[in-house]
Amino acid sequence: MTGHVAIVTGGTRGIGASISQALMKAGYRVAATYQADDIAAETFRRSTNVAVFRWDVSHHDDCIKGIQTVQQQLGNIDVLINNAGITSDSMFHKSTAQDWTKVLNTNLVSCFNMAHAVIGGMRERNYGRIINISSINGQKGQLGQTNYAAAKAGIIGFTKALALENARKNITVNAIAPGYIATDMVKAVPQEALDKIVAQIPVGRLGEPEEIARAVVFLAAEEAGFITGSTLSINGGQYMV
């Protein structure tokens, strides 16, 4: 049992909910954040006993305040999982500036907001684990996802630079690039399009949120101190980097 405190953004639903539960099972004290869905968050809290906190990770000041609240209740944050994310798909020539800003702010700027709020404490304590959830589509691009692909590719560069800056402080920074995982985000894709996606996955199925969570637990461990700046692809063989 580690006793470390871990915060999982978007930790009440989908992949994040599995990550929160897996970290709790591994002995972390876990805070799961969410943006708006109080019912899902409360249901998750009741069924798991994971503490939940509501704020918008795309807002810098809200992240600072939110992290202070988490630290008062659970203690200093040793592990940050930047998981919260959204899509807003359309072909680039039809897309709007608002969609671009929202997707970039929620997926990428949120990583700055959250990491910036915890990195000072991690450096002072000479320990930290930061894991950023990217995407297969940030690695290979995808029709209708210029905004999302830009944000998720940006996460990979952010991960590498932050890893370099903090390597001597016993803080590792890694990314995970999931392929298509069976969550609400993917269930929103029309069935016909989903069938075509599954046909392109060599293992022949969507991934499960637990299959991402177990990699997070692996990278978050104290024993994973020599793994930093890496991007772990978990995509059923759909895209090999």
Ligand SMILES: NC(=O)c1ccc[n+]([C@@H]2O[C@H](COP(=O)([O-])OP(=O)(O)OC[C@H]3O[C@@H](n4cnc5c(N)ncnc54)[C@H](OP(=O)(O)O)[C@@H]3O)[C@@H](O)[C@H]2O)c1
């Ligand atoms: N599913 C996939 O196939 C897949 C593939 C590759 C990468 N990913 C990435 O994996 C991550 C999780 O995806 P998912 O499919 O599990 O998503 P999901 O089921 O849609 O859940 C998203 C979670 O993020 C939270 N969230 C969204 N915007 C937020 C904001 N501005 N502030 C705070 N919390 C916010 C949501 O809160 P509410 O409950 O309040 O809405 C929810 O808890 C995302 O970064 C996604 O891009 C997913």
